[in-house]
Amino acid sequence: MARIFAYIVHKGGIADDSAAELAAAAKKIDAAASPVAVVTGWGAELDAVCETLRGSYAEVWKIANQALVYPNAELVRKALLNVLPHDGIVLVSHAHFGIDLSPGLAIKMNSAFVSDVLGIEGAEGANLKLVRQEFGGQVSAHVRCDASAGAILNLRPGAFKPQEGAPINGVIVDKSADVGALTAGRRYLETVVAEAGDVDITKHAVLVSVGRGIQEKDNIAIAEELADALCAAVSCSRPVVDAKWLPKSRQVGSSGKTVKPKVYMACGISGSFQHLAGLKGSPFIVAINKNPKAPIFQVADVGIVADILEFLPELTSKIRETKQVSA
């Protein structure tokens, strides 16, 4: 079995949560594997990350270079090409950096590439049996990946449960000398932090969240009225922001806000993993969707198959009645 490497993303001297998930995934490929953590960066932050990682990886390959102080995928790719054996299996978190890095890395290493992997069902010879989802999570697929000349696998964040284990005393191996010259056709300039919105959806106990099922901008008012009756705020999923029906500050998900309400009403939201990644603290999820196959029903506590454009106004008026009676 080829060696397994886990490329670890980090920020501010702290390794990403995916570090432990990649280690768990390596064990699914080969229970006897001792995966190598690979970390690129510069200075004290890089040292701090390596020091943390040697508590969970037996070997940590440190790649220090001033050009890698910000993780530019093109520069990281060039560094990895010179450091990693090209027939290895490289695990990367399928987030914005992994999406930038891995497809090109696979071409340059002449390795197979599979993205957004959410299950590993073992290896038969050099073939890996993997699980992916298609069509917005409505169906899953088994995928066979020929890893005989190496493979790059982008793993879905949250899909692999970290294993509990006693800390180990791994070694840090400095591979910085192998990197070579680093130049890129793309240069990082700055990070622009998201603007605060009119409503802070992270502070609300109840969210009425709307998705594509709201159908048009004028229908947002239907959700606003329900939110008003519930003393809640209106949040949304990505398609609603893409269509400019609500501002970005209202978006729940990996590219939007992370929220932790008590009750989350997912109205006309299919339930992509990017959306669900923004829901923390195990809220009580009510899903209302006219498609009985919508993936949101797999994760919701309560489901209702209905057209939200009819259902929400009726719910709003009933709640108002209820409140009047109790007042």
Next chain:
Amino acid sequence: MEILVCVRRVPDTSENEIQLNPAGNDIERDDLVYSINEPDNYAVEEALQMVAKAGGTVTVVTVGSDDDDEEVLRREMAMGANHGVLLSDEAFDGSDGKGIAIILKAFVQKGKYDLILTGVQAEDGGAQVGGMLAAMLDYPFASLVNSIVVDGGKLKVSREIEGGNKEMNEIDLPCVLSIQTGINEPRYVGMRGIRQVASVEVPTFGASDLGVDASAVGDAGAKVKRMDYFMPALGKGAEMLQGDRAEVIAKLIELMKAKGGLN
């Protein structure tokens, strides 16, 4: 600026309940509603807006097998794309992401493009073809692009990163960018617009026209193959509220009261 946009026709997930066929090796495709892959449509709109400001032409290209794929090209030409090109050959069937990138690379090298756009990902794909194509061409690449500004012989692009933050980059031309949804508001295409391009010729290129080695693409070249489809293992699954509308609403209100959603 000469811009190439790589597009694909996909089943429209928002319009379909996806079902498995009895054999479990594919989804039921008979009644599916297909459309252009949504991020690809944003990519075409972005190309059209860039050309409107800076001049140039927009070419849309797809790797496909039949008339329906050609219809997707015509739809994008009705939006304003100047040319549509279909890359089609039996040898292309069963290509994995790398196979598609090899075919596109061969087409790119027949012309001269300053900028190549793809959608960030397809419904069944993996956000991979753009990054692979860039690496094959040795062009710089940026994924998840949600704004583009032309700045002399370079572009300033922002990438969507975590928490709604934006990563600003300068990138040399020629380059490949994968476009995120929401970057613009794609224009509406009416039946009239589609009729106007109905008779425009869409050239088709096969493996030999492109000089593509048939054994490197299609099923023969694929290192990554789908074996079967299955329905995902349900989580705990939602308690589905049944009954007439009034009953469902009454049950929901009780549950929301109990969970602190209604005080």
